């Protein structure tokens with residue numbers, strides 16, 4: 001479970017202090033698929049960075065499985081990120097001239113895992129992210145945007161993380177391709193029970209989740225449970 005208690009985040013530049021997150025409180029249960037939705041500049045990525053332990057609140061607490069993350073050492077945080085969290089970004093951040101398989105295997109090279117096991121894990125992650133086998137040995141810069149994002153999802157999955165954090169993952173994709181990527185997230189949630197936090201500024205994308213946390217000017221203004229009728233998953237399946 002992920003829990004934020006009175007989280008505030010301010011940035012200081014010279015004499016000017018900007019408050020980006022104000023008194024944020026939330027609980028996200030294990031296995032939930034949640035969208036965080038709000039306009040540009042509302043603080044979504046700032047919040048995602050805190051949820052992903054890439055940044056810390058200025059005040060307040062962030063807890064993962066009831067443990068206050070601020071008590072972790074840098075090494076413990078790095079281990080937590082590697083083992084428990086998979087990140088997917090709007091810009092796919094792949095190595096362009098490496099093969100698909102190599103891109104997905106890369107996070108495991110640091111984890112001291114044998115080559116055969118690395119490849120087996122990468123192949124499973126690619127299969128889980130619905131990436132076609134015939135392109136496994138293509139270079140990532142030879143792929144379409146949707147395919148690149150699937151590689152990025154596979155890379156996020158390769159360490160078998162319980163939590164997937166995706167910041168505008170369909171922002172660079174056309175509607176149809178974006179929909180396929182979102183359906184992949186739904187499958188990872190329904191079939192594998194992963195916790196998914198999806199950041200978006202668009203309602204139709206947020207509706208792929210079970211729940212929408214609305215954020216505006218750094219504050220949570222609404223926490224909306226989707227009813228089954230509204231849920232794209234049911235409609236699209």
Ligand SMILES: Nc1ncnc2c1ncn2[C@@H]1O[C@H](COP(=O)(O)OP(=O)(O)OP(=O)(O)O)[C@@H](O)[C@H]1O
Pocket residue numbers: 011012013018020038039040041042043044045046047201
């Ligand atoms: N390092 C920083 N220093 C100062 N201000 C920052 C910093 N990072 C973000 N901000 C400010 O915090 C606010 C929220 O930024 P954030 O990136 O979280 O918004 P967002 O909701 O993700 O927006 P977008 O949809 O455009 O990605 C913005 O006004 C931004 O300018």
Ligand SMILES: [Mg+2]
Pocket residue numbers: 044045046167
């Ligand atoms: Mg952002």
